[in-house]
Amino acid sequence: MVTLRSDRSYFIVILVTAVVLAGWTWALMASRGFDEDSLRILIRGTARSSAILFSLAFAASSVHHFVRSDITAVWLRWRPHLGLAFTVSHTVHLIFLILLQEYIHPVFTLAKATSLFAGGTAYLFMYLMALTTFTAIKIRISPWFWKYLHLIGSYWIWAIFFNSYLKNVINRGRYHGLLALLSIVMMLR
Template identity: 35%
Template sequence: MNALSSKLAGWRLFWALGACILLMSGLLLAVGPDPVEATRTVIRATARTSFVLFLAAFVASSLAALVPNAFTRALMRERRYLGLSFAFSHLVHMAAIVGYGVLDPKFWPSRGALTNTPGTIGYVFIALLAVTSFHAVSRHMSAATWKRLHTVGIWVIAAIFGLSFFKRIPSMGVAYAIPFSILCAAVAVRLVGKWAQANKRKQAQIRNSQANTHPQHALEP
């Protein structure tokens, strides 16, 4: 297991996940009797692979803080590659949307500009987060700007997933309440984890300042 996880790390993990997403999309297109419907299935399937990868990156650091074990530490270590794999999966989502628009000319006219607004904002953030996860770009930003962008971007993407699932509950079935509830649970995990991390940092600062104010205590055996 350890040998397997150490082999599937970093860029290797990214390429493996990317290959699975491409394979899945190719198979769906190959086996679907109607190319238009098959393309729509790829749109849905890639939205779901994106959701799983996004969730893994979204809760990684909180889970590692709340439930420290080999798996959550690996999740934390690989979160950059999970995030990039999410961006790749959503690139395939976009390619399938473009393909669908070509195959079904009624698609774009049937969607108002307002319908496309959350998705477009989502893609802007996905692109920004992906590009700034490379050192060559992030080194031109201050740490505070990077952190602000990634925090805002992650919450915007989470909100778009929430909206995409929630709006389908009345029209496409109560089953969409399942991913929506999973997202709500992930939000709770992330908030509790961040609170625990902040608390831990505060306790460490208090201990440090006490050690500095009473240095003799630090030297006591």
């Protein structure tokens, strides 16, 4: 059951995630300065942290279904928190991409329209799913809408991550671990 008390814990998770990412950003910028390499390190780092946090949230119910234990029950109970931490991480990822676009390299200008649409849709789903985590909004929408928003949104976001890491493995030989994680998560579903 979602309560106002859990909403407070959601805000704490959002704050802690933001502080950790801000600290990491500050440390990197203080040691390396603001340049393309620094931004690309931050972009890759937040992409990875986002993929991991998303995978943990996406897999929680499936893992608990197959392995009923106190640990998986806690994991499932913390799924909304993981989803919100993912939202913060991926928002910071977007901010770094915007900084790259504005100051160094026209990443969005050069991207294919289909990629921008798919990624933009993933962000829309992500923000709608995050908003509907909170009691004040969740109680105002139908359970059917909430269920299908989260179902379709989570699979869409998974597909975007999977496609991105599959391309990285094929074209650059990188991120085999994240591709394997995303594959395992889908097999559990």
